[in-house]
Amino acid sequence: MTSLLLYFLLGIISAIIGALPLGAVNLAVIRATTTQTILNAFYIILTAGVGEILLATLALYYNIELSHFFTQHPWVQGSFIFTFFFIGIYLLFIKNKINTKNYPKLHTSKLITGFSLATLNPPVAIYWILAISWIDKYIFELTPHTSFVSLLLFFFGIYLGKTTTLYCYGLWGHKIAQQKNSKTKLSRILGVALIILSIFQGIKFIAE
Structure with missing residues (x-):
């Protein structure tokens, strides 16, 4: 019984550690709470948790294959780093200077948004490859042969940890939305965060 509880708690902790850094899903949740409602963010959160489980499952069963893929195709991770950097530049310097009131808004399913942003995310996939390998090596068995x-x-712990962390991001976004000039302030905060994150990931990527 104790070992089963440890698996559950470790799933929660691993998911929280992976979800804390600002990423595509976190950004989508924050924007949903500031521009729409917290309910819209909740739809993103629910399916993002499912996407996180999918990535962790692939990392568990295809650890070696995924490691070789990202090693042989470094442009995949590099493209995400450049994408985050340019999104940060846009949010920090450009977005608030453009009048978007007359632009048509694209309406996409929040359920699809949450799942796609969570699964099409090489840095998170790499995180789960490393996390599961580390757990299996230093804590307890975590392989496809585990019960x-x-x-x-x-x-289930992964799902709970991921959704809880994203919900906290949503609450933070909701709190910012209630402040004066909230959208401008939020864009600048997210822009700075994404630029710093992309630079850090870029240095780490080059060092590897």
Whole structure:
């Protein structure tokens, strides 16, 4: 019983650590709470949790294959780093100077948005490859041969940790939305955060 609880708690902790850095899903949740409602953000959060489980499952069962893929195709991770950097530049210097009132708004399903942003995310996939390998090596067995109940609790912990962290981001975005000039302030905060994150990831990427 104790070991099963450890699998569950480790799933929660691992997901929280992976979800804390600002990323595409976090950004989508914050923007949903500031420009729409917290309910819209909740739709993103629910399916982002499912996407996180999918990435963790792929990392568990195809650890070696995924490692080779990202090693042989470094442009995949590099493209995401450049994307985050240019989004940060846009949010910090350009967005608030453009009048977007007359531009048509694209309406996409929040459920699809949450799932796609969570799964099409190479840095998160790499994180789960490293996290699962580290857990298996230093804490306890975490392989495809681990008992079904243990894996089920581990993945449920991942879902809970991911959705809880994103919900906290949503609450933060909702709090910012209630302040004066909230949209301008939020764009600048997110812009700076994304630029710093992309620079840090870029240095790490080059060093590897």
